[in-house]
Amino acid sequence: DADVTQTPRNRITKTGKRIMLECSQTKGHDRMYWYRQDPGLGLRLIYYSFDVKDINKGEISDGYSVSRQAQAKFSLSLESAIPNQTALYFCATSDSGQGLNEQYFGPGTRLTVT
Amino acid sequence: AQTVTQSQPEMSVQEAETVTLSCTYDTSESDYYLFWYKQPPSRQMILVIRQEAYKQQNATENRFSVNFQKAAKSFSLKISDSQLGDAAMYFCAYRRSYDKVIFGPGTSLSVIP
Numbered sequence: 001d002a003d004v005t006q007t008p009r010n011r012i013t014k015t016g017k018r019i020m021l022e023c024s025q026t027k028g029h030d031r032m033y034w035y036r037q038d039p040g041l042g043l044r045l046i047y048y049s050f051d052v053k054d055i056n057k058g059e060i061s062d063g064y065s066v067s068r069q070a071q072a073k074f075s076l077s078l079e080s081a082i083p084n085q086t087a088l089y090f091c092a093t094s095d096s097g098q099g100l101n102e103q104y105f106g107p108g109t110r111l112t113v114t
Numbered sequence: 115a116q117t118v119t120q121s122q123p124e125m126s127v128q129e130a131e132t133v134t135l136s137c138t139y140d141t142s143e144s145d146y147y148l149f150w151y152k153q154p155p156s157r158q159m160i161l162v163i164r165q166e167a168y169k170q171q172n173a174t175e176n177r178f179s180v181n182f183q184k185a186a187k188s189f190s191l192k193i194s195d196s197q198l199g200d201a202a203m204y205f206c207a208y209r210r211s212y213d214k215v216i217f218g219p220g221t222s223l224s225v226i227p
Contacts, residue, residue, distance in 0.1 A: 033214070033215075040219055041219055042217045042218050045215075048214050096212070103161075103215055105158065
């Protein structure tokens with residue numbers, strides 16, 4: 001089984017709808033992240049959490065909210081989806097910010113807002 | 115604020131040849147870590163290689179190596195003996211200790227048979 005899973009893998013929704021993207025991990029990592037990928041812009045950080053009680057905004061948090069339900073679960077919500085939120089969304093985890101610890105990514109969620 | 119720049123949106127290389135992807139970053143820190151990630155068409159993000167800033171020796175992983183120039187804040191990726199499976203988006207990333215990762219905009223690499 002994959003270490004980091006995301007559901008759904010693909011989603012089409014309409015403008016104004018609320019949508020939740022879910023992320024689960026079995027790596028036992030404290031740190032979890034939500035990124036958005038757009039062509040030519042790379043991966044931009046939406047929110048991140050260094051432990052269950054720690055939630056931080058990234059560079060593009062407007063229009064998004066998150067919930068860290070447990071060490072293993074980190075959900076991203078779009079309260080009222082708009083077309084420019086159409087993108088590929090990635091969840092990632094890491095052990096700590098020390099050393100050469102890499103990030104482990106989920107398979108991504110392709111979200112289309114019509 | 116730290117930034118990561120990849121000045122080549124697209125690159126191509128002949129199969130079996132060598133290609134170098136550029137990455138520069140901006141930081142005032144002396145202790146940090148640099149990474150190259152690969153994203154093939156499957157869209158899965160895969161770590162290619164990593165480097166600690168305080169280590170002078172350039173990291174290597176099989177056909178992949180880096181040229182780390184700390185003073186110039188440059189971290190280029192060299193792929194030797196390019197293979198069709200190397201075709202992907204490549205992202206350079208920076209992280210200072212205990213902090214979040216910052217990604218560059220990516221370089222799309224095509225491999226020509």
